[in-house]
Amino acid sequence: MASVIIAGVGSYAPKRVLTNADLMKIVDTTDEWIVSRSGIRERHIAADDEATSDLAIKSAESALIDANIKASEVDLLIVATATPDYPLPSTACVVQHKLGVPPHATCFDISAACSGFLYAMEVAYGLILTNRYKCALIIGAEKLSSIVDWKDRTTCVLFGDGAGAAVLKKVDQPGIGIIGSDLGADGEMVDALLMPGGGSRCPASTKSVESGQHFLRMKGKEVFKNAVRVMETVAREMVEQHHLTVDQISLVIPHQANIRIIEALSTNLGIPMEKFYVNLDRYGNTSAASIPLALDEARRAGRIKPGDYTLFVAFGAGLTYGSTLIRW
Incomplete structure (x- = not known):
């Protein structure tokens, strides 16, 4: 196959x-x-x-x-x-x-x-x-x-x-490469993180610019709470679907948004922080770039070896979320 x-x-x-x-x-x-x-x-x-x-x-x-x-x-x-x-x-x-x-x-x-x-x-x-x-x-x-x-x-x-x-x-x-993926979205949370201006609902205009509609807006507490919940769920499901234990995951590369979210995920999954690749201290939240940027760094740092299982897990505006399991 x-x-x-x-x-x-x-x-x-x-x-x-x-x-x-x-x-x-x-x-x-x-x-x-x-x-x-x-x-x-x-x-x-x-x-x-x-x-x-x-x-x-x-x-x-x-x-x-x-x-x-x-x-x-x-x-x-x-x-x-x-x-x-x-x-x-x-x-x-x-x-x-x-x-x-x-x-x-x-x-x-x-x-x-x-x-x-x-x-x-x-x-x-x-x-x-x-x-x-x-x-x-x-x-x-x-x-x-x-x-x-x-x-x-x-x-x-x-x-x-x-x-x-x-x-x-x-x-x-x-048995190698992309082993599985679990993606989802919760459109009820659309207003938790969005940029209101620039689309068909709020076209660009002098008024939209002056009122700051073209900047990101975020409800931090709601995003934090839901990010921890959905990331834990899809990460756990991915491991269980493939009959693995968390101990078999060599490295977790999460979306780099907030260290407290990553620490909560580590605690809830029972995976030590040493197994999480974290570089948000040097890059901040780079949205869609964060996981591949961290992946490149982790590989060059020798954190990934043949036969290892690596788990990607993310959440974002939408709210979208997902996990992907890789075997090298």
Whole structure:
């Protein structure tokens, strides 16, 4: 039976680093306040002339090199993002052209916020198994600094910019690669985390700009409570569905949103924090980019070895959520 594997990974973070000390000059906050509530110490911020596609391309180039694949071999390109270059066309089409992916490739964006990379992986996995596609490039990329209200100290301290990518291919070896995935969404929680302006419900206008409708808005307590609940549920279900125990999970790569969420997940699942890969202290919440960015770092740090089980788990605006189990 064929399997779909992660053949290569790559990531990119903009050069500019914005520390908590820097933020103290912008809004009424302190390093202690930010770290105690989120675990974040710094984040990367894209340059004014850097768009989401630019970040995506740099991470994709690294992933292609890691997989020893040329862009001309990619026939499926999916970009997961909440901050596309344009409302239309898709950022995937921009990436396709600049990266050199051939015109016959299928290219589109996925909007599932912080769960976007896992959604993209599930879609690519299914399409590859139809035998209509041979090589997929999936990218999570965000320029969240472009939709953050830098006067709102409750949100501007949390988010950063970055990108991560993975190359997926089919191999004739059972029991490796993407073992399973469990995705979901709860539309009742739409207003817990959203950007009200810019869509058909609230088109861009002078009024929408002046009233801050084009910035992220978040109900922090509701997001926290539901994030812990759904991430624990899908993580536990994924382990149980595949007749594993939590002790058999070598590494958990969670969405990097808040250290307290990750610590709660660790406690509830009975998996020690030592098995969680955490880099949010250096990047903040990069939404769809957070899991692939952490995956690239974890692999380069030697945290992933052949035969290991790695569990990805995420939640995001929507509220979307999901878990994916990988065997290397």
